[in-house]
Amino acid sequence: MNYKITEIDPSEYPHVVDLWEASVRATHDFLPEEDILFFKPLILNEYLKAVELNCVRADSGKILGFSGVAEGNLEMLFIHPDQAGKGIGKTLLDHAVLHQRVEKVDVNEQNPKALEFYLKNGFKVIGRSEVDGLGKPYPILHMEFEPEKKRNQVLNA
Template sequence: MRKADMRIDSIQENEYTVVLDVWEASVRATHDFLKEEDIAYFKPLILNEYLYAVELRGVRNEEGKIIAFVGAAEDNLEMLFVHPSVRGQGIGKILLQYAVAELGIIKVDVNEQNQQAIGFYEHEGFKTIGRSELDASGKPYPILHMQLS
């Protein structure tokens, strides 16, 4: 996909199952530290709660199908997921830059085990400002709190 062809727009509630599919494919490709039961635990939370709690924007392919998305709440980036079939094409960077410029993002929490994501955010100007031993659900996945410097 060419960057010139990319469009970022709002995601409608009737598209949440597609967003969940992108989330799951992305998580399976990048979060190898998660157990199968963790993915099963988070799926209904993502679909029934988390997507409603954020301002969602998506990147669509030429057919109009969502291939990546970002979710923001206040100045926090709550989600940024790119379908593995289009990873490495700069879509995540474009979405992050959009979130910073258009949604006022200055903070993000990242799983400490997700070294690719940490490197990505550091490359984009984020610095670690804190750490939590448990994730927001109380699961033993340490979280790095990062902020745009």
């Protein structure tokens, strides 16, 4: 399927946070409820405005998945659970790599599907941290894009 990438208006942030929460609940089963509630206002009030946001929308305009990029880092990539496996994440990642010069991403070690996704799409693990950026006990895998591998994937697609 061919998806169109669009920007996200700040007025849509509450919808983006709802999608983030649904995605996290479906994919981050290691996060306790108190941490989801801890991160939710940070996402809304700080993190979304700190990144360049893009999304894939349904024909109705509803956001199906979104990405956030800052300084060559893919800071967020979340897909609504109902839309998982339909190519939305790959579309957003390809856009981030090819048009936003993304070279790095951090992945929760406890999220093996995300790790597999990034490995399959041209990233390699280059490091590990025992805690996340806020010092919480969630090991993070630091990944870097392998441009030669990705270029070959794009050329052969």
